[in-house]
Amino acid sequence: MFKKALIILFLALGSIMANQLQNETSPYLLQHKDNPVNWYPWSEEAFSKAKKENKLIFLSIGYSTCHWCHVMAHESFEDEEVAKVLNKDFISIKIDREQFPHIDGFYQKVFRLMNKRSGGWPLTIVMTAQKEPFFSATYVPKYTGYGSKGLIEVLKQIASYDKEALKEQGQKILSVLKQQEQFPLSNATYDNKLLHTIVDQFQNTYDEEHKGFGTHPKFPQFANLILLLKVYQINKDEDALNMAVETLKTMAKGGIFDQIEGAFYRYSVDQKWQIPHFEKMLYTNAEALEAYSLAYQITKEPLFKEVIDKTIEQIDIRFEQNGVYKSASNADSKNDFGDNEEGYYFVYDYQETLEFLEENGLSEQEAKESLYYLGIKENGNFDGQRSNPEILEDTKPTNLESVLSLLKQIRDKKEYPSIDNKINTAWNALYLKGKLIASTIDTTYLQKTINSLDALISLMYQQGELYHQTILGKTPTQKGILEDYSFMIDALFEAYQITLDERYFALYEQLIKKSIELFYKDGRWIESNDGFETFADIEDYGYASALGIHFTNLILYATMQGDTKTFEIAQKSMQYYVEYINKYPSHFPNTTLASIYYMIEPVFIKSNKQNLQKFTPDDFEYPFVYKKTYKSEEYLACKINSCFSYSKEIKDIIKDINNL
Numbered sequence: 001m002f003k004k005a006l007i008i009l010f011l012a013l014g015s016i017m018a019n020q021l022q023n024e025t026s027p028y029l030l031q032h033k034d035n036p037v038n039w040y041p042w043s044e045e046a047f048s049k050a051k052k053e054n055k056l057i058f059l060s061i062g063y064s065t066c067h068w069c070h071v072m073a074h075e076s077f078e079d080e081e082v083a084k085v086l087n088k089d090f091i092s093i094k095i096d097r098e099q100f101p102h103i104d105g106f107y108q109k110v111f112r113l114m115n116k117r118s119g120g121w122p123l124t125i126v127m128t129a130q131k132e133p134f135f136s137a138t139y140v141p142k143y144t145g146y147g148s149k150g151l152i153e154v155l156k157q158i159a160s161y162d163k164e165a166l167k168e169q170g171q172k173i174l175s176v177l178k179q180q181e182q183f184p185l186s187n188a189t190y191d192n193k194l195l196h197t198i199v200d201q202f203q204n205t206y207d208e209e210h211k212g213f214g215t216h217p218k219f220p221q222f223a224n225l226i227l228l229l230k231v232y233q234i235n236k237d238e239d240a241l242n243m244a245v246e247t248l249k250t251m252a253k254g255g256i257f258d259q260i261e262g263a264f265y266r267y268s269v270d271q272k273w274q275i276p277h278f279e280k281m282l283y284t285n286a287e288a289l290e291a292y293s294l295a296y297q298i299t300k301e302p303l304f305k306e307v308i309d310k311t312i313e314q315i316d317i318r319f320e321q322n323g324v325y326k327s328a329s330n331a332d333s334k335n336d337f338g339d340n341e342e343g344y345y346f347v348y349d350y351q352e353t354l355e356f357l358e359e360n361g362l363s364e365q366e367a368k369e370s371l372y373y374l375g376i377k378e379n380g381n382f383d384g385q386r387s388n389p390e391i392l393e394d395t396k397p398t399n400l401e402s403v404l405s406l407l408k409q410i411r412d413k414k415e416y417p418s419i420d421n422k423i424n425t426a427w428n429a430l431y432l433k434g435k436l437i438a439s440t441i442d443t444t445y446l447q448k449t450i451n452s453l454d455a456l457i458s459l460m461y462q463q464g465e466l467y468h469q470t471i472l473g474k475t476p477t478q479k480g481i482l483e484d485y486s487f488m489i490d491a492l493f494e495a496y497q498i499t500l501d502e503r504y505f506a507l508y509e510q511l512i513k514k515s516i517e518l519f520y521k522d523g524r525w526i527e528s529n530d531g532f533e534t535f536a537d538i539e540d541y542g543y544a545s546a547l548g549i550h551f552t553n554l555i556l557y558a559t560m561q562g563d564t565k566t567f568e569i570a571q572k573s574m575q576y577y578v579e580y581i582n583k584y585p586s587h588f589p590n591t592t593l594a595s596i597y598y599m600i601e602p603v604f605i606k607s608n609k610q611n612l613q614k615f616t617p618d619d620f621e622y623p624f625v626y627k628k629t630y631k632s633e634e635y636l637a638c639k640i641n642s643c644f645s646y647s648k649e650i651k652d653i654i655k656d657i658n659n660l
Contacts, residue, residue: 019032019033019034019035019037019038019039020038020039020040020041020045020046021033021039021040021041021094024041025470025471025474026064026096026098026099026422027064027096027420027421027422028062028063028064028069028094028096028098028099028420029041029094029096031064031073032073032077032094035073035077035078035083036078036079036080036083036087037077037082037083037086037087037092038083038086038087038092039092039093039094040091040092040093040094041093041094041095042093042095042100042103043093046091046093047091047129047131049091050091050129051129051130053091054129054163055089055090055091055129056089056090056091056126056127056128056129056158056159056163056166057090057091057092057093057125057126057127057128057129057131058086058090058091058092058093058124058125058126058155059092059093059095059107059123059124059125059126059127060072060077060092060093060094060095060122060123060124060125061094061095061096061097061103061104061107061121061122061123061125062094062095062096062097062121062122062123063096063097063098063121063328063420064096064327064328064330064418064420065279065281065327065328065329065330065331065417065418065420066121066122066279067277067279067330067331067332067342068120068121068122068138068139069121069122070332070340071139072122072139072140075141075142076140076142076151079142081142081152082142082151082152082155085152085155085156085159086155088159089155089159090126090155090159091129097121097123098327098420098422098424098469099422099468099469099478100532101481101483101527102481102482102527102528102532102534103532103534104123105527105534105537105541106532106534107119107123107125107133107136108123108541109177109180110125110133110136110173110177111123111125111136111137111138113173113176113177113180114133114136114173115136115137119136119138120138121138122138122139123136123137123138124136124137124138124139124140126158127170128163128166128167128170130167132166132167132169132170132171132173132174133170133173133174134166134169134170134173135154135158137154140154181535183576185523185572185575185576186575186576186577186578186579188578188579188582189578190578190581190582190595190598190599191582192599194581194582194585194592194595194596194599195231195234195235195237195596196237197582197585198227198228198231198240198585198586198592199228199231199237199239199240199243201584201585201586202224202228202240202243202586203239203243205586206243207271210250210271210272210273211243211246211247211249211250211251211273212247212250212251212273213247215271216268216269216270216271217267217268217269217270217277218256218267218268218270218271218273219266219267219268220251220256220264220267220284220287220288222284222287222288222290222291223287223540223543223544223589223590224586224589225243225244225247225248225291225295226287226290226291226294226589226593227586227589227590227592227593228240228241228243228244229241229244229291229294229295229298230294230593230596230623231596232244232298233298233623234596234600234623241298244291244295245295245298245299245301248291248292248295248304248307249301249303250273251264251273252292252303252304252306252307253303253390253391254268254272254273254274254390254391255268255273255274255275255276255375255381255388255389255390256268256273256276257307258280258310258314258346258389259374259375259389259390259391260346260374260389260404260407260408260411261310261314261408261411262307262309262310262311262313262314263280263285263310263311263314263315263318264280264284264285264288264311265277265278265279265280265284266279266280266281266284266331273390274381274388274390275381275382275388276343276388277331277342278330278331278332278342278343278345278346278417279328279329279330279331280314280315280318280328280329281327281328281427281543282315282319282325282326282327282328282424282427282428282430282431283427283430283431283542283543283544284543285311285315285431285434286427286430286431286432286433286434286543287430287434287543287544288307288311288434289308289311289312289431289434289435289437289438290433290434290437292304292307292308292311292438293308293434293437293438293440293441294437296308296441297440297441297618305441305442308438308441308442309442312435312438312445315431316448318416318419319419320452321421321472322455322472323451323452323454323455323456324423324428324452324455324456324459324472325423325427325428325431325452326419326420326421326422326423327419327420327421327422327423327424327427328419328420329416329417329418329419329420330417330418330419330420331343331417332344332417332418333345333414333415333416333417333418334414334415343382343383343388344414345411345414345415345416345417346388346411347382347383347386347387347388348376348386348387348389348407348410349380349385349386350371350376350377350378350380350385350386350387351378352410353371353376353407353410354367354368354371356406356409356410357370357371357403357406360406362399362403362406366397366399367403369397370397370399370400370403372392372393373391373392373393373396373397373400374389374390374391374392374403374407375387375388375389375390375391375392376389389407421471421472422469422470422471423456423459423460423469423470423471423472424468424469425456425460425466425467425468425469425480425484425487425488426468426481426483426484426486426487426488426546427487427543428452428456428460429456429484429487429488429490429491430487430490430491430543430544432449432452432453432456432491432495433487433490433491433494435449435452436449436453436491436494436495436498437494439498440498440616446498450495450499453491453492453495453504456488457507459476460476460480460484461507462476464510465479465480466479466480466484466485466488466511466514467479467480467484468480468481468484478530479529479530481527481528481529481530481546482515482518482519482525482526482527482528482536482546482547482550483527483546485511485514485515485518485519485546485550486515486546486547486549486550486553487544487546487549488511489508489511489512489515489550489553489557490549490552490553492504492505492507492508492511493508493553493556493557496508497626497627500609500612500613500627500629502629505629508557509557509561512553512554512557512566515550516566516569519536520569520573523572523573523575523576524573524576525547525550525573527546538577538580538588538590538591539587539588540588540589540590544590545588545590545591547573547591548588548589548590548591548592548593548594549590549594551570551573551574551590551591551594551595551597551598552590552593552594552597554566554567554569554570554573555567555570555594555597555598555602556597556602556626558570558640559601559602559603559604559638559639559640560604560626560628562638562640562641564640564641567640570598571598574591574594574595574598577591578595581595597624600623600624601624601639601640602624602625602626602639603622603624603625603626603637603638603639603657603660604625604626604627604628604637604638605625605626605627605628605635605636605637605638605653605657606627606628606629606630606632606635606636606637606638606643607629607630607632607633607634607635607636608629608630608631608632608633609629611633611635611650612627612629614650615650615654619654620654620657620658621658622657622658622660625657633648634646634647634648635647635648635649635650635652635653637653637656637657644656645657
């Protein structure tokens with residue numbers, strides 16, 4: 001009996017110790033360290049083991065704040081029955097898509113090829129030990145039902161197949177993917193009607209009733225709105241401005257924006273922007289700041305400034321630590337029974353809320369009027385009788401601030417959703433760029449933003465190496481990928497334009513050169529230099545395309561420095577995509593914007609720092625005017641191949657540039 005107990009204990013301990021995620025730093029991987037599934041991180045060890053034992057690879061990709069990732073984890077990966085099947089016939093690998101976005105991006109392409117639609121998370125891939133994928137899915141339920149095969153049935157079925165046949169199928173899929181990525185260099189030139197095509201295409205998918213683009217689920221797509229606002233700045237196209245401004249207004253008043261505390265949720269599950277998926281991502285709010293700041297500069301709409309202020313306040317409260325920013329907060333939070341429930345922290349029960357407001361000094365009429373204004377109704381709009389706040393009227397109640405404070409007190413009695421504490425270089429840089437642009441509207445934001453940029457550089461740029469992510473208190477080890485370089489360069493350029501601090505220009509220049517060295521391969525760009533080579537693409541999937549942003553980085557740097565070699569790299573890289581941009585500019589907003597920079601050349605005004613501080617880009621009708629310090633008392637205005645205006649008076653330079 002004693003011997004049997006020892007064996008059971010040994011097996012139990014062995015099962016716990018077998019999970020290889022326990023020494024990882026990723027919050028997502030650590031969520032799975034105690035699963036009975038014998039998970040491995042993405043590593044050579046896992047693939048070597050699969051080859052040695054002649055097993056297939058079960059790959060699961062997700063992230064810590066992903067609702068359906070948690071659902072599948074609870075149903076299947078915490079389940080002994082599923083674990084038994086996986087551990088017997090597969091080597092199981094778990095990936096945090098935020099740690100390896102380039103690997104995730106590749107397998108999302110596999111999913112799209114196999115399923116003829118976009119994927120998502122969790123992403124489920126089964127492949128050979130040689131990385132030949134033959135099965136792809138997103139969320140898979142444990143058991144078969146409702147027209148969907150269950151995970152246990154799928155796994156047993158796959159395990160019974162002939163491995164050589166699976167290998168052949170996987171090779172065919174990889175072959176098609178390779179063919180898709182090897183498209184020829186285009187001989188086309190940019191269409192001079194590109195600006196009109198952009199607006200026409202957006203009008204084709206514009207939701208006239210509810211604003212935004214498409215039906216549902218509805219993502220904010222801030223890159224689209226930024227592009228439309230830039231088009232308006234160039235040619236004063238009122239349709240472009242109206243689509244952007246009306247969408248920004250509707251989202252600002254909708255349920256996709258947290259009306260009580262501020263900041264945007266990741267997307268809306270409905271067409272009306274009413275019910276969000278309650279994750280808050282750093283990157284979503286980064287792009288929101290840029291879009292609303294640009295719209296405010298054009299329109300001076302007070303609502304846009306309110307959104308900027310509340311977004312910065314909330315992100316700084318929830319995500320900031322030691323000057324840098326965590327990645328995201330979860331959609332789920334603990335309810336009264338200790339169970340995770342989507343949106344629980346954010347939504348309100350009408351009767352409970354009404355009583356709380358009355359108990360705290362509001363009359364019944366005042367309370368009801370305020371709740372109606374905020375869309376908190378008796379019949380609710382979310383999961384029964386609860387409501388996700390949205391603004392239903394134009395006129396604010398006089399006591400709105402005190403009501404918001406009381407509604408915040410109701411939330412304070414609950415547990416805030418968990419926060420992914422990874423410090424991601426790309427997302428931090430994206431957020432700081434948005435905040436820098438916001439500081440041109442409100443200078444009170446500038447110093448703290450600069451302090452954060454310095455903190456990010458200190459943490460993630462060490463001994464001449466830019467790193468991708470870390471956890472505070474840990475030394476970063478994962479080297480930067482293209483998106484880290486692209487977004488950091490973009491933020492450094494913005495910081496330099498605002499401060500004219502040569503420190504930022506020096507690092508900006510170093511990173512431009514290093515990015516070419518690491519990621520540029522004879523006209524094409526790869527996403528990483530870590531052995532998993534995939535071509536970067538121009539799709540703004542989830543957030544800005546690193547390649548699209550980097551095209552603009554290269555054009556601006558080359559023009560600033562008169563660097564024809566870097567300009568030729570940008571030109572050759574972009575030439576692969578000219579036909580795509582001419583036909584589908586609205587599909588690739590950041591690369592389309594880079595194409596506009598190529599067509600309408602940016603201008604740099606060069607002079608000493610004191611002179612450059614005497615004007616702003618708002619003084620010009622020309623859309624792309626920037627600054628570069630130069631040891632001269634005079635002003636010099638330059639494009640990539642020539643300087644065309646020279647004067648001691650800035651008014652002469654302004655006149656010459658506006659005449660372009």
